Amino acid sequence: MAMACLARRKCFLLSRNLSSDTIKYSLSLASFSRGFASGSDDNDVIVIGGGPGGYVAAIKAAQLGLKTTCIEKRGTLGGTCLNVGCIPSKALLHSSHLYHEAKHSFSSHGVKFSSLEIDLPAMMAQKDKAVSNLTRGIEGLFKKNKVNYVKGYGKLVSPTEVSVDTIDGGSTVVKGKNIIIATGSDVKSLPGVPIDEKKIVSSTGALALSEIPKKLIVIGAGYIGLEMGSVWGRLGSEVTVVEFAPDIVPTMDGEVRKQFQRSLEKQGMKFLLKTKVVGVDSSGDGVKLTIEPAAGGDQTTLEADVVLVSAGRTPFTAGLGLDKIGVETDKIGRILVNERFATNVPSVFAIGDVIPGPMLAHKAEEDGVACVEYIAGKVGHVDYDKVPGVVYTHPEVASVGKTEEQVKALGVEYRVGKFPFLANSRAKAIDDAEGLVKILAEKETDKILGVHIMAPNAGELIHEAVIALQYDAASEDIARVCHAHPTMSEAVKEAAMATFDKPIHI
Numbered sequence: 001m002a003m004a005c006l007a008r009r010k011c012f013l014l015s016r017n018l019s020s021d022t023i024k025y026s027l028s029l030a031s032f033s034r035g036f037a038s039g040s041d042d043n044d045v046i047v048i049g050g051g052p053g054g055y056v057a058a059i060k061a062a063q064l065g066l067k068t069t070c071i072e073k074r075g076t077l078g079g080t081c082l083n084v085g086c087i088p089s090k091a092l093l094h095s096s097h098l099y100h101e102a103k104h105s106f107s108s109h110g111v112k113f114s115s116l117e118i119d120l121p122a123m124m125a126q127k128d129k130a131v132s133n134l135t136r137g138i139e140g141l142f143k144k145n146k147v148n149y150v151k152g153y154g155k156l157v158s159p160t161e162v163s164v165d166t167i168d169g170g171s172t173v174v175k176g177k178n179i180i181i182a183t184g185s186d187v188k189s190l191p192g193v194p195i196d197e198k199k200i201v202s203s204t205g206a207l208a209l210s211e212i213p214k215k216l217i218v219i220g221a222g223y224i225g226l227e228m229g230s231v232w233g234r235l236g237s238e239v240t241v242v243e244f245a246p247d248i249v250p251t252m253d254g255e256v257r258k259q260f261q262r263s264l265e266k267q268g269m270k271f272l273l274k275t276k277v278v279g280v281d282s283s284g285d286g287v288k289l290t291i292e293p294a295a296g297g298d299q300t301t302l303e304a305d306v307v308l309v310s311a312g313r314t315p316f317t318a319g320l321g322l323d324k325i326g327v328e329t330d331k332i333g334r335i336l337v338n339e340r341f342a343t344n345v346p347s348v349f350a351i352g353d354v355i356p357g358p359m360l361a362h363k364a365e366e367d368g369v370a371c372v373e374y375i376a377g378k379v380g381h382v383d384y385d386k387v388p389g390v391v392y393t394h395p396e397v398a399s400v401g402k403t404e405e406q407v408k409a410l411g412v413e414y415r416v417g418k419f420p421f422l423a424n425s426r427a428k429a430i431d432d433a434e435g436l437v438k439i440l441a442e443k444e445t446d447k448i449l450g451v452h453i454m455a456p457n458a459g460e461l462i463h464e465a466v467i468a469l470q471y472d473a474a475s476e477d478i479a480r481v482c483h484a485h486p487t488m489s490e491a492v493k494e495a496a497m498a499t500f501d502k503p504i505h506i
Protein backbone atom coordinates (compact mmCIF):
# COMPACT_ATOMS: atom_id res chain seq x y z
CA MET A 1 0.00 0.00 0.00
CA ALA A 2 2.70 2.44 1.05
CA MET A 3 4.74 1.68 -2.05
CA ALA A 4 1.69 2.10 -4.28
CA CYS A 5 1.06 5.52 -2.75
CA LEU A 6 4.71 6.46 -3.19
CA ALA A 7 4.60 5.39 -6.83
CA ARG A 8 1.42 7.39 -7.39
CA ARG A 9 3.06 10.46 -5.91
CA LYS A 10 6.12 10.00 -8.13
CA CYS A 11 3.88 9.71 -11.20
CA PHE A 12 1.92 12.78 -10.16
CA LEU A 13 5.03 14.87 -9.70
CA LEU A 14 6.58 13.70 -12.94
CA SER A 15 3.37 14.24 -14.89
CA ARG A 16 3.31 17.82 -13.58
CA ASN A 17 6.78 18.26 -15.08
CA LEU A 18 8.03 20.08 -12.00
CA SER A 19 11.71 19.66 -12.74
CA SER A 20 13.34 23.08 -12.61
CA ASP A 21 16.41 24.07 -10.67
CA THR A 22 14.24 25.73 -8.07
CA ILE A 23 12.32 22.55 -7.40
CA LYS A 24 13.48 20.35 -4.57
CA TYR A 25 12.72 17.03 -6.15
CA SER A 26 14.47 13.74 -6.41
CA LEU A 27 13.51 10.14 -6.85
CA SER A 28 16.70 9.10 -5.13
CA LEU A 29 16.20 6.67 -2.30
CA ALA A 30 19.84 7.00 -1.28
CA SER A 31 19.06 8.23 2.21
CA PHE A 32 16.81 5.24 2.88
CA SER A 33 19.72 3.02 3.86
CA ARG A 34 20.76 5.26 6.74
CA GLY A 35 17.16 5.82 7.85
CA PHE A 36 15.89 4.00 10.90
CA ALA A 37 17.21 3.38 14.43
CA SER A 38 18.04 -0.17 15.33
CA GLY A 39 17.12 -0.52 18.97
CA SER A 40 19.88 1.71 20.36
CA ASP A 41 19.16 4.96 22.20
CA ASP A 42 20.28 6.91 19.15
CA ASN A 43 17.82 9.06 17.30
CA ASP A 44 17.04 8.69 13.64
CA VAL A 45 16.66 12.47 13.44
CA ILE A 46 17.88 15.33 15.65
CA VAL A 47 16.39 18.72 14.83
CA ILE A 48 18.22 21.82 16.11
CA GLY A 49 15.68 24.65 16.36
CA GLY A 50 11.99 24.50 17.18
CA GLY A 51 10.63 27.13 14.74
CA PRO A 52 8.16 26.44 11.89
CA GLY A 53 10.89 24.61 9.99
CA GLY A 54 12.21 22.59 12.93
CA TYR A 55 9.04 21.71 14.84
CA VAL A 56 7.18 20.70 11.67
CA ALA A 57 10.15 18.58 10.55
CA ALA A 58 10.26 16.93 13.99
CA ILE A 59 6.53 16.10 14.01
CA LYS A 60 6.60 14.82 10.42
CA ALA A 61 9.68 12.70 11.15
CA ALA A 62 7.95 11.12 14.15
CA GLN A 63 4.83 10.52 12.05
CA LEU A 64 7.03 8.69 9.54
CA GLY A 65 8.20 6.38 12.33
CA LEU A 66 11.59 8.01 12.89
CA LYS A 67 12.84 8.38 16.45
CA THR A 68 13.18 12.15 16.82
CA THR A 69 14.58 14.74 19.22
CA CYS A 70 14.12 18.50 18.81
CA ILE A 71 16.51 20.88 20.60
CA GLU A 72 15.34 24.47 21.20
CA LYS A 73 17.19 27.12 23.20
CA ARG A 74 14.36 29.64 23.67
CA GLY A 75 12.39 27.71 26.28
CA THR A 76 9.26 27.80 24.11
CA LEU A 77 8.57 26.20 20.75
CA GLY A 78 7.45 27.96 17.56
CA GLY A 79 10.64 29.91 16.82
CA THR A 80 10.72 33.48 15.59
CA CYS A 81 7.35 33.08 13.89
CA LEU A 82 5.24 32.20 16.92
CA ASN A 83 7.19 34.01 19.62
CA VAL A 84 8.35 37.29 18.06
CA GLY A 85 7.21 37.24 14.42
CA CYS A 86 4.16 36.17 12.42
CA ILE A 87 1.76 35.59 15.30
CA PRO A 88 2.35 38.55 17.64
CA SER A 89 2.56 40.90 14.64
CA LYS A 90 -0.73 39.62 13.25
CA ALA A 91 -2.35 39.93 16.68
CA LEU A 92 -1.30 43.59 16.90
CA LEU A 93 -2.24 44.22 13.26
CA HIS A 94 -5.73 42.93 14.02
CA SER A 95 -6.16 44.85 17.29
CA SER A 96 -4.86 48.10 15.80
CA HIS A 97 -7.11 47.61 12.75
CA LEU A 98 -10.14 47.29 15.03
CA TYR A 99 -9.23 50.58 16.73
CA HIS A 100 -8.62 52.29 13.39
CA GLU A 101 -11.92 51.06 11.98
CA ALA A 102 -13.77 52.14 15.11
CA LYS A 103 -12.22 55.59 14.87
CA HIS A 104 -12.51 56.15 11.12
CA SER A 105 -15.14 53.83 9.62
CA PHE A 106 -17.76 52.73 12.14
CA SER A 107 -19.76 55.96 11.95
CA SER A 108 -20.29 55.61 8.20
CA HIS A 109 -21.88 52.22 8.96
CA GLY A 110 -24.18 53.89 11.49
CA VAL A 111 -22.28 52.65 14.55
CA LYS A 112 -21.61 55.50 16.96
CA PHE A 113 -20.22 55.71 20.47
CA SER A 114 -19.33 58.54 22.77
CA SER A 115 -15.70 57.75 23.54
CA LEU A 116 -12.96 55.50 22.28
CA GLU A 117 -9.61 54.78 23.88
CA ILE A 118 -6.64 52.47 23.54
CA ASP A 119 -5.71 50.18 26.43
CA LEU A 120 -2.20 49.27 25.28
CA PRO A 121 -1.45 46.80 28.13
CA ALA A 122 -4.70 44.95 27.31
CA MET A 123 -3.78 44.90 23.61
CA MET A 124 -0.34 43.48 24.47
CA ALA A 125 -1.91 40.93 26.84
CA GLN A 126 -4.22 39.69 24.06
CA LYS A 127 -1.15 39.29 21.81
CA ASP A 128 0.78 37.46 24.53
CA LYS A 129 -2.17 35.13 25.18
CA ALA A 130 -2.32 34.17 21.49
CA VAL A 131 1.43 33.47 21.50
CA SER A 132 1.47 31.37 24.66
CA ASN A 133 -1.59 29.34 23.65
CA LEU A 134 0.04 28.48 20.33
CA THR A 135 3.51 27.72 21.66
CA ARG A 136 2.04 25.45 24.37
CA GLY A 137 -0.06 23.82 21.65
CA ILE A 138 3.12 22.74 19.87
CA GLU A 139 4.45 21.17 23.06
CA GLY A 140 1.19 19.20 23.11
CA LEU A 141 1.75 18.13 19.51
CA PHE A 142 5.28 16.98 20.42
CA LYS A 143 3.86 14.81 23.22
CA LYS A 144 1.11 13.44 20.98
CA ASN A 145 3.62 12.49 18.29
CA LYS A 146 6.30 11.30 20.74
CA VAL A 147 8.93 13.85 19.75
CA ASN A 148 11.59 14.12 22.44
CA TYR A 149 12.05 17.81 23.37
CA VAL A 150 15.34 19.09 24.83
CA LYS A 151 15.40 22.70 26.02
CA GLY A 152 18.86 24.11 25.45
CA TYR A 153 21.53 25.46 23.08
CA GLY A 154 22.67 22.83 20.60
CA LYS A 155 26.24 22.66 19.25
CA LEU A 156 27.48 20.26 16.61
CA VAL A 157 30.34 18.19 17.95
CA SER A 158 30.44 15.55 15.20
CA PRO A 159 28.30 14.68 12.15
CA THR A 160 26.10 12.54 14.43
CA GLU A 161 26.32 14.25 17.84
CA VAL A 162 24.97 17.48 19.30
CA SER A 163 26.04 18.71 22.71
CA VAL A 164 23.39 20.74 24.49
CA ASP A 165 23.79 23.38 27.20
CA THR A 166 20.38 22.94 28.76
CA ILE A 167 18.41 25.97 29.98
CA ASP A 168 18.43 24.60 33.52
CA GLY A 169 22.24 24.92 33.54
CA GLY A 170 23.14 21.30 32.76
CA SER A 171 24.52 19.69 29.64
CA THR A 172 23.90 16.56 27.63
CA VAL A 173 24.91 14.97 24.33
CA VAL A 174 22.23 13.89 21.88
CA LYS A 175 23.22 11.31 19.26
CA GLY A 176 21.50 10.60 15.98
CA LYS A 177 21.91 9.28 12.45
CA ASN A 178 20.68 12.47 10.82
CA ILE A 179 20.85 16.08 12.05
CA ILE A 180 18.60 18.80 10.67
CA ILE A 181 19.74 22.38 11.28
CA ALA A 182 16.70 24.65 11.57
CA THR A 183 18.21 27.52 13.55
CA GLY A 184 16.44 30.27 11.58
CA SER A 185 17.44 33.90 11.32
CA ASP A 186 18.09 37.00 13.36
CA VAL A 187 17.64 40.71 12.73
CA LYS A 188 20.25 42.26 10.43
CA SER A 189 21.84 45.14 12.30
CA LEU A 190 22.98 48.29 10.53
CA PRO A 191 26.43 49.74 11.16
CA GLY A 192 26.20 52.73 13.48
CA VAL A 193 22.58 52.01 14.49
CA PRO A 194 22.90 50.00 17.71
CA ILE A 195 19.69 48.27 18.74
CA ASP A 196 18.81 48.75 22.46
CA GLU A 197 15.20 47.45 22.13
CA LYS A 198 13.97 50.63 23.83
CA LYS A 199 14.54 53.64 21.59
CA ILE A 200 16.20 51.82 18.70
CA VAL A 201 14.28 48.61 18.30
CA SER A 202 14.19 45.51 16.13
CA SER A 203 10.83 43.92 15.30
CA THR A 204 11.00 42.20 18.71
CA GLY A 205 11.08 45.55 20.53
CA ALA A 206 8.47 47.02 18.18
CA LEU A 207 6.10 44.22 19.22
CA ALA A 208 6.40 45.16 22.89
CA LEU A 209 6.56 48.97 23.17
CA SER A 210 5.10 50.16 26.45
CA GLU A 211 3.94 53.48 25.02
CA ILE A 212 2.70 54.64 21.63
CA PRO A 213 5.58 56.67 20.16
CA LYS A 214 4.59 60.13 18.95
CA LYS A 215 7.08 59.81 16.09
CA LEU A 216 8.31 56.48 14.73
CA ILE A 217 11.00 56.16 12.08
CA VAL A 218 11.17 52.85 10.27
CA ILE A 219 14.39 51.90 8.46
CA GLY A 220 13.49 49.58 5.55
CA ALA A 221 10.19 49.46 3.61
CA GLY A 222 9.96 45.68 3.55
CA TYR A 223 7.51 43.29 5.18
CA ILE A 224 8.37 44.13 8.79
CA GLY A 225 8.65 47.89 8.29
CA LEU A 226 5.26 48.20 6.60
CA GLU A 227 3.44 45.83 8.97
CA MET A 228 4.84 47.29 12.20
CA GLY A 229 4.66 50.83 10.77
CA SER A 230 0.95 50.16 10.13
CA VAL A 231 0.38 48.91 13.68
CA TRP A 232 1.82 52.01 15.35
CA GLY A 233 0.51 54.39 12.67
CA ARG A 234 -3.04 53.16 13.29
CA LEU A 235 -2.57 53.66 17.02
CA GLY A 236 -1.54 57.29 16.45
CA SER A 237 2.21 57.42 15.74
CA GLU A 238 3.51 59.67 12.99
CA VAL A 239 5.38 57.13 10.85
CA THR A 240 8.22 57.94 8.44
CA VAL A 241 9.79 55.08 6.48
CA VAL A 242 13.36 55.49 5.23
CA GLU A 243 14.17 53.11 2.37
CA PHE A 244 17.47 52.73 0.57
CA ALA A 245 15.93 51.36 -2.68
CA PRO A 246 13.87 53.46 -5.12
CA ASP A 247 10.72 51.49 -4.22
CA ILE A 248 8.94 49.98 -1.24
CA VAL A 249 8.90 46.13 -1.09
CA PRO A 250 11.29 45.84 -4.04
CA THR A 251 10.11 42.27 -4.85
CA MET A 252 6.48 43.30 -5.47
CA ASP A 253 4.83 43.73 -8.90
CA GLY A 254 5.49 47.38 -9.85
CA GLU A 255 1.92 48.35 -10.71
CA VAL A 256 0.49 46.84 -7.54
CA ARG A 257 3.29 48.37 -5.49
CA LYS A 258 2.40 51.89 -6.75
CA GLN A 259 -1.24 51.47 -5.67
CA PHE A 260 -0.09 49.97 -2.38
CA GLN A 261 2.23 52.88 -1.63
CA ARG A 262 -0.56 55.37 -2.42
CA SER A 263 -2.85 53.52 -0.04
CA LEU A 264 -0.29 53.58 2.79
CA GLU A 265 0.36 57.28 2.15
CA LYS A 266 -3.39 57.96 2.40
CA GLN A 267 -3.23 56.27 5.81
CA GLY A 268 -0.56 58.80 6.83
CA MET A 269 2.67 56.83 6.30
CA LYS A 270 5.46 58.99 4.86
CA PHE A 271 8.19 57.52 2.65
CA LEU A 272 11.72 58.74 2.08
CA LEU A 273 12.91 56.52 -0.77
CA LYS A 274 16.44 56.33 -2.21
CA THR A 275 17.62 57.47 1.22
CA LYS A 276 20.23 56.04 3.54
CA VAL A 277 20.80 56.40 7.26
CA VAL A 278 24.33 57.53 8.00
CA GLY A 279 24.25 58.11 11.73
CA VAL A 280 22.17 57.97 14.85
CA ASP A 281 22.31 59.83 18.16
CA SER A 282 20.20 58.46 20.98
CA SER A 283 21.91 60.31 23.82
CA GLY A 284 19.01 62.73 24.44
CA ASP A 285 15.33 62.01 25.14
CA GLY A 286 14.56 60.80 21.64
CA VAL A 287 16.63 59.68 18.68
CA LYS A 288 18.24 61.87 16.02
CA LEU A 289 18.81 60.15 12.71
CA THR A 290 21.14 61.58 10.08
CA ILE A 291 20.11 60.66 6.54
CA GLU A 292 21.37 61.45 3.06
CA PRO A 293 20.34 60.53 -0.51
CA ALA A 294 21.39 56.96 -1.38
CA ALA A 295 23.52 58.34 -4.20
CA GLY A 296 25.20 60.82 -1.84
CA GLY A 297 24.41 64.50 -1.23
CA ASP A 298 23.29 66.83 1.55
CA GLN A 299 22.63 65.36 4.95
CA THR A 300 19.48 66.09 6.96
CA THR A 301 18.34 65.12 10.44
CA LEU A 302 15.13 63.39 11.46
CA GLU A 303 13.88 63.19 15.03
CA ALA A 304 11.85 60.38 16.52
CA ASP A 305 10.86 58.82 19.81
CA VAL A 306 11.53 55.32 18.48
CA VAL A 307 13.46 53.98 15.48
CA LEU A 308 12.63 50.52 14.09
CA VAL A 309 15.46 48.75 12.28
CA SER A 310 13.83 46.45 9.71
CA ALA A 311 16.38 46.20 6.94
CA GLY A 312 16.28 42.42 6.55
CA ARG A 313 17.24 39.30 8.50
CA THR A 314 20.36 37.21 8.49
CA PRO A 315 20.83 33.42 8.96
CA PHE A 316 21.46 32.46 12.59
CA THR A 317 24.28 29.98 13.15
CA ALA A 318 26.17 31.61 16.03
CA GLY A 319 27.81 29.08 18.35
CA LEU A 320 26.46 26.16 16.35
CA GLY A 321 29.86 24.74 15.46
CA LEU A 322 29.46 24.56 11.67
CA ASP A 323 33.25 24.94 11.27
CA LYS A 324 33.87 22.09 13.66
CA ILE A 325 32.34 19.57 11.26
CA GLY A 326 32.98 21.55 8.05
CA VAL A 327 29.44 22.51 6.96
CA GLU A 328 29.64 24.88 3.99
CA THR A 329 27.93 28.28 3.90
CA ASP A 330 27.67 31.01 1.27
CA LYS A 331 29.07 34.56 1.57
CA ILE A 332 26.15 35.77 3.68
CA GLY A 333 26.24 32.81 6.04
CA ARG A 334 23.39 30.72 4.59
CA ILE A 335 23.96 26.97 4.81
CA LEU A 336 24.33 25.44 1.37
CA VAL A 337 22.11 22.42 0.65
CA ASN A 338 21.32 20.23 -2.33
CA GLU A 339 17.86 19.31 -3.66
CA ARG A 340 17.36 16.94 -0.70
CA PHE A 341 18.30 19.65 1.85
CA ALA A 342 21.57 17.77 2.54
CA THR A 343 24.67 19.81 3.33
CA ASN A 344 28.13 18.79 2.17
CA VAL A 345 28.33 16.68 5.37
CA PRO A 346 26.20 13.65 4.42
CA SER A 347 24.32 13.19 7.73
CA VAL A 348 23.62 16.90 8.19
CA PHE A 349 20.64 18.69 6.60
CA ALA A 350 19.38 22.28 6.81
CA ILE A 351 15.99 23.95 6.26
CA GLY A 352 14.10 27.23 6.69
CA ASP A 353 15.53 30.73 7.09
CA VAL A 354 19.07 29.39 7.55
CA ILE A 355 19.26 28.26 3.89
CA PRO A 356 18.75 30.26 0.66
CA GLY A 357 15.16 30.98 -0.40
CA PRO A 358 12.30 33.16 0.82
CA MET A 359 12.44 33.80 4.58
CA LEU A 360 8.86 32.75 5.25
CA ALA A 361 7.32 30.45 7.84
CA HIS A 362 5.28 28.41 5.35
CA LYS A 363 8.37 27.88 3.18
CA ALA A 364 10.31 26.68 6.25
CA GLU A 365 7.48 24.23 7.03
CA GLU A 366 7.48 22.86 3.48
CA ASP A 367 11.28 22.48 3.63
CA GLY A 368 10.92 20.55 6.91
CA VAL A 369 8.38 18.08 5.56
CA ALA A 370 10.27 17.47 2.32
CA CYS A 371 13.61 17.08 4.16
CA VAL A 372 12.34 14.33 6.47
CA GLU A 373 10.52 12.64 3.59
CA TYR A 374 13.89 12.32 1.86
CA ILE A 375 15.52 11.10 5.07
CA ALA A 376 12.81 8.44 5.38
CA GLY A 377 13.47 7.33 1.81
CA LYS A 378 10.36 8.95 0.39
CA VAL A 379 9.89 11.75 -2.10
CA GLY A 380 9.81 15.38 -1.00
CA HIS A 381 8.94 18.44 -3.01
CA VAL A 382 8.96 22.22 -2.52
CA ASP A 383 8.68 24.67 -5.41
CA TYR A 384 10.09 28.03 -4.34
CA ASP A 385 8.54 29.65 -7.44
CA LYS A 386 5.08 28.92 -6.05
CA VAL A 387 5.51 30.09 -2.47
CA PRO A 388 2.94 32.84 -1.84
CA GLY A 389 3.99 36.08 -0.13
CA VAL A 390 1.60 38.26 1.85
CA VAL A 391 2.04 41.69 3.43
CA TYR A 392 -0.60 41.80 6.18
CA THR A 393 -1.34 45.52 6.08
CA HIS A 394 -4.76 46.94 5.23
CA PRO A 395 -5.37 46.32 2.43
CA GLU A 396 -3.21 43.19 2.32
CA VAL A 397 -1.02 42.52 -0.69
CA ALA A 398 -0.54 38.89 -1.72
CA SER A 399 1.25 37.41 -4.67
CA VAL A 400 2.41 34.16 -6.18
CA GLY A 401 4.53 33.48 -9.25
CA LYS A 402 6.11 36.10 -11.45
CA THR A 403 5.72 39.88 -11.42
CA GLU A 404 5.11 41.70 -14.71
CA GLU A 405 8.71 42.95 -14.58
CA GLN A 406 9.99 39.35 -14.27
CA VAL A 407 7.78 38.13 -17.13
CA LYS A 408 9.05 40.95 -19.35
CA ALA A 409 12.65 40.15 -18.44
CA LEU A 410 12.06 36.52 -19.47
CA GLY A 411 10.98 37.72 -22.93
CA VAL A 412 7.74 35.71 -22.74
CA GLU A 413 4.74 37.08 -24.65
CA TYR A 414 1.99 37.54 -22.10
CA ARG A 415 -1.50 38.83 -21.42
CA VAL A 416 -2.63 40.79 -18.36
CA GLY A 417 -6.11 40.67 -16.86
CA LYS A 418 -7.12 43.03 -14.07
CA PHE A 419 -10.22 43.58 -12.03
CA PRO A 420 -10.65 46.36 -9.44
CA PHE A 421 -12.47 45.71 -6.16
CA LEU A 422 -14.40 48.94 -6.85
CA ALA A 423 -16.44 46.80 -9.27
CA ASN A 424 -16.86 43.87 -6.85
CA SER A 425 -20.26 43.78 -5.17
CA ARG A 426 -19.11 42.34 -1.83
CA ALA A 427 -16.32 44.90 -1.50
CA LYS A 428 -18.84 47.68 -2.23
CA ALA A 429 -21.36 46.19 0.21
CA ILE A 430 -18.86 46.32 3.05
CA ASP A 431 -17.41 49.64 1.86
CA ASP A 432 -13.86 48.28 1.65
CA ALA A 433 -13.14 48.32 -2.06
CA GLU A 434 -9.52 49.42 -2.42
CA GLY A 435 -7.29 47.23 -4.57
CA LEU A 436 -7.32 44.89 -7.51
CA VAL A 437 -6.58 41.42 -8.83
CA LYS A 438 -3.95 41.21 -11.55
CA ILE A 439 -3.25 38.01 -13.48
CA LEU A 440 -0.38 37.42 -15.90
CA ALA A 441 -0.69 34.54 -18.36
CA GLU A 442 1.44 33.26 -21.23
CA LYS A 443 -0.08 34.57 -24.49
CA GLU A 444 0.27 31.36 -26.47
CA THR A 445 -0.94 28.82 -23.89
CA ASP A 446 -2.89 31.00 -21.43
CA LYS A 447 -0.91 29.31 -18.61
CA ILE A 448 -0.95 31.51 -15.50
CA LEU A 449 2.49 32.91 -14.67
CA GLY A 450 1.73 35.19 -11.75
CA VAL A 451 -1.13 36.55 -9.67
CA HIS A 452 -1.07 39.71 -7.55
CA ILE A 453 -3.89 40.77 -5.27
CA MET A 454 -4.37 43.90 -3.20
CA ALA A 455 -7.49 43.54 -1.05
CA PRO A 456 -8.53 43.46 2.61
CA ASN A 457 -8.29 39.65 2.63
CA ALA A 458 -5.74 39.14 -0.16
CA GLY A 459 -3.82 36.65 2.02
CA GLU A 460 -6.80 34.30 1.90
CA LEU A 461 -7.78 34.99 -1.73
CA ILE A 462 -4.31 34.17 -3.06
CA HIS A 463 -4.62 30.43 -2.44
CA GLU A 464 -6.94 29.92 -5.39
CA ALA A 465 -4.08 31.30 -7.49
CA VAL A 466 -1.46 29.17 -5.72
CA ILE A 467 -3.41 26.01 -6.58
CA ALA A 468 -3.88 27.25 -10.15
CA LEU A 469 -0.13 27.76 -10.57
CA GLN A 470 0.69 24.46 -8.91
CA TYR A 471 -1.57 22.63 -11.37
CA ASP A 472 -0.37 24.64 -14.39
CA ALA A 473 -3.87 26.07 -14.85
CA ALA A 474 -4.82 28.53 -17.59
CA SER A 475 -6.65 31.77 -16.82
CA GLU A 476 -9.66 30.27 -18.63
CA ASP A 477 -9.67 27.43 -16.06
CA ILE A 478 -10.28 29.92 -13.25
CA ALA A 479 -12.69 32.00 -15.34
CA ARG A 480 -14.94 28.99 -15.98
CA VAL A 481 -15.08 27.89 -12.32
CA CYS A 482 -18.31 28.90 -10.53
CA HIS A 483 -17.51 31.36 -7.71
CA ALA A 484 -20.05 32.11 -4.96
CA HIS A 485 -21.81 35.48 -4.99
CA PRO A 486 -21.32 37.91 -3.39
CA THR A 487 -17.67 37.23 -2.53
CA MET A 488 -14.36 38.99 -3.00
CA SER A 489 -13.24 35.81 -4.80
CA GLU A 490 -15.43 36.82 -7.73
CA ALA A 491 -12.79 39.47 -8.47
CA VAL A 492 -10.29 36.65 -9.09
CA LYS A 493 -12.72 35.03 -11.55
CA GLU A 494 -13.36 38.37 -13.29
CA ALA A 495 -9.62 39.10 -13.55
CA ALA A 496 -9.19 35.64 -15.11
CA MET A 497 -12.02 36.44 -17.54
CA ALA A 498 -10.25 39.70 -18.36
CA THR A 499 -7.04 37.75 -19.03
CA PHE A 500 -8.34 35.29 -21.59
CA ASP A 501 -11.42 37.17 -22.83
CA LYS A 502 -13.57 39.91 -21.26
CA PRO A 503 -14.89 40.52 -17.75
CA ILE A 504 -18.64 40.97 -17.21
CA HIS A 505 -18.83 43.58 -14.48
CA ILE A 506 -16.56 46.30 -15.82
Ligand SMILES: Cc1cc2nc3c(=O)[nH]c(=O)nc-3n(C[C@H](O)[C@H](O)[C@H](O)COP(=O)(O)OP(=O)(O)OC[C@H]3O[C@@H](n4cnc5c(N)ncnc54)[C@H](O)[C@@H]3O)c2cc1C
Binding pocket: 048, 049, 050, 051, 052, 053, 054, 071, 072, 073, 074, 078, 079, 080, 081, 082, 084, 085, 086, 087, 089, 152, 153, 154, 155, 182, 183, 184, 185, 203, 204, 224, 316, 319, 320, 351, 352, 353, 354, 359, 360, 361, 362, 363, 364, 392
Ligand atom coordinates in the same frame (compact mmCIF):
# COMPACT_ATOMS: atom_id res chain seq x y z
C1 LIG B 1 8.22 40.45 12.97
C2 LIG B 1 8.19 39.26 12.01
C3 LIG B 1 7.00 38.94 11.39
C4 LIG B 1 6.95 37.85 10.53
N1 LIG B 1 5.77 37.56 9.93
C5 LIG B 1 5.70 36.53 9.08
C6 LIG B 1 4.46 36.17 8.48
O1 LIG B 1 3.43 36.79 8.72
N2 LIG B 1 4.45 35.11 7.63
C7 LIG B 1 5.58 34.41 7.35
O2 LIG B 1 5.50 33.45 6.57
N3 LIG B 1 6.76 34.71 7.91
C8 LIG B 1 6.85 35.75 8.77
N4 LIG B 1 8.04 36.04 9.36
C9 LIG B 1 9.21 35.21 9.02
C10 LIG B 1 9.17 33.91 9.84
O3 LIG B 1 9.12 34.20 11.20
C11 LIG B 1 10.37 33.05 9.51
O4 LIG B 1 10.48 32.88 8.12
C12 LIG B 1 10.26 31.70 10.16
O5 LIG B 1 10.13 31.82 11.56
C13 LIG B 1 11.48 30.83 9.83
O6 LIG B 1 11.35 29.60 10.46
P1 LIG B 1 12.64 28.74 10.89
O7 LIG B 1 12.10 27.53 11.55
O8 LIG B 1 13.53 28.59 9.74
O9 LIG B 1 13.40 29.64 11.94
P2 LIG B 1 12.98 30.35 13.30
O10 LIG B 1 11.52 30.55 13.39
O11 LIG B 1 13.86 31.53 13.44
O12 LIG B 1 13.32 29.26 14.42
C14 LIG B 1 14.61 28.89 14.72
C15 LIG B 1 14.67 28.46 16.17
O13 LIG B 1 15.93 27.87 16.41
C16 LIG B 1 16.35 28.21 17.69
N5 LIG B 1 17.82 28.05 17.72
C17 LIG B 1 18.74 28.73 17.00
N6 LIG B 1 19.98 28.25 17.23
C18 LIG B 1 19.82 27.24 18.11
C19 LIG B 1 20.73 26.34 18.73
N7 LIG B 1 22.03 26.38 18.45
N8 LIG B 1 20.23 25.43 19.59
C20 LIG B 1 18.90 25.36 19.86
N9 LIG B 1 18.00 26.18 19.30
C21 LIG B 1 18.46 27.11 18.43
C22 LIG B 1 15.88 29.64 17.87
O14 LIG B 1 15.75 29.94 19.26
C23 LIG B 1 14.54 29.61 17.15
O15 LIG B 1 13.48 29.38 18.04
C24 LIG B 1 8.12 37.09 10.27
C25 LIG B 1 9.32 37.42 10.90
C26 LIG B 1 9.35 38.49 11.78
C27 LIG B 1 10.65 38.82 12.48
Ligand SMILES: NC(=O)c1ccc[n+]([C@@H]2O[C@H](COP(=O)([O-])OP(=O)(O)OC[C@H]3O[C@@H](n4cnc5c(N)ncnc54)[C@H](O)[C@@H]3O)[C@@H](O)[C@H]2O)c1
Binding pocket: 190, 219, 220, 221, 222, 223, 224, 225, 227, 242, 243, 244, 245, 248, 249, 250, 275, 276, 277, 310, 311, 312, 313, 358, 359, 360, 389, 390, 391, 392
Ligand atom coordinates in the same frame (compact mmCIF):
# COMPACT_ATOMS: atom_id res chain seq x y z
N1 LIG C 1 4.10 38.95 6.15
C1 LIG C 1 5.20 38.22 6.08
O1 LIG C 1 5.25 37.16 5.46
C2 LIG C 1 6.42 38.70 6.79
C3 LIG C 1 6.33 39.66 7.77
C4 LIG C 1 7.49 40.07 8.38
C5 LIG C 1 8.71 39.53 8.03
N2 LIG C 1 8.76 38.59 7.06
C6 LIG C 1 10.05 38.03 6.64
O2 LIG C 1 11.08 38.54 7.46
C7 LIG C 1 12.17 38.93 6.65
C8 LIG C 1 12.75 40.20 7.18
O3 LIG C 1 11.83 41.31 7.02
P1 LIG C 1 12.35 42.76 6.76
O4 LIG C 1 11.19 43.64 6.53
O5 LIG C 1 13.35 43.12 7.81
O6 LIG C 1 13.21 42.57 5.43
P2 LIG C 1 12.83 42.77 3.89
O7 LIG C 1 13.92 42.12 3.15
O8 LIG C 1 11.42 42.42 3.61
O9 LIG C 1 12.93 44.36 3.70
C9 LIG C 1 14.06 45.08 4.07
C10 LIG C 1 14.02 46.42 3.38
O10 LIG C 1 15.04 47.23 3.92
C11 LIG C 1 15.69 47.91 2.88
N3 LIG C 1 17.03 48.23 3.35
C12 LIG C 1 18.09 47.40 3.48
N4 LIG C 1 19.14 48.06 3.99
C13 LIG C 1 18.72 49.34 4.21
C14 LIG C 1 19.34 50.50 4.73
N5 LIG C 1 20.59 50.49 5.15
N6 LIG C 1 18.62 51.64 4.80
C15 LIG C 1 17.33 51.67 4.38
N7 LIG C 1 16.69 50.60 3.87
C16 LIG C 1 17.38 49.45 3.81
C17 LIG C 1 15.65 46.94 1.71
O11 LIG C 1 15.82 47.60 0.48
C18 LIG C 1 14.25 46.34 1.88
O12 LIG C 1 13.28 47.07 1.21
C19 LIG C 1 11.67 39.10 5.24
O13 LIG C 1 12.54 38.41 4.40
C20 LIG C 1 10.32 38.49 5.22
O14 LIG C 1 10.34 37.38 4.38
C21 LIG C 1 7.64 38.18 6.43
